[in-house]
Amino acid sequence: MSEPTIFDKILAKEIPSEAVYEDEHVYAFRDISPQAPVHVLVIPRKRMQSFADLQHADPSVVASFMQGVSKAAAKLGLEEGGYRVVFNTGSDALQTVPYIHAHILGGRKLGWPPG
């Protein structure tokens, strides 16, 4: 795969981040530029480039990633009020970091549709 992304460096602790949840499959940390009162990114420990790669992944990897997103949202206390999970995928969706990541957004009423 191509050179390490900023999220590879965050996972390796070469760049600081504020962890909110982690397990053997995922790492969740606060977005540096929050777009909602709660804005957290969840990445799998095994790198893929984008959501588009999930179709080729081992289903157990997909399941543990998705479960990690749900667990992170629960740990953030978002279950009662609700939250949004976003996967920006590719250039039309303005994906800027080529390491698959789920955005968890919550803590206020969110608008729809997004831009």
Ligand code: AMP
């Ligand atoms: P995307 O546009 O979906 O690729 O989202 C990338 C996200 O990574 C953006 O919301 C950025 O604010 C966030 N981001 C970039 N660098 C960092 C960092 N060092 N720590 C935390 N979040 C970051």
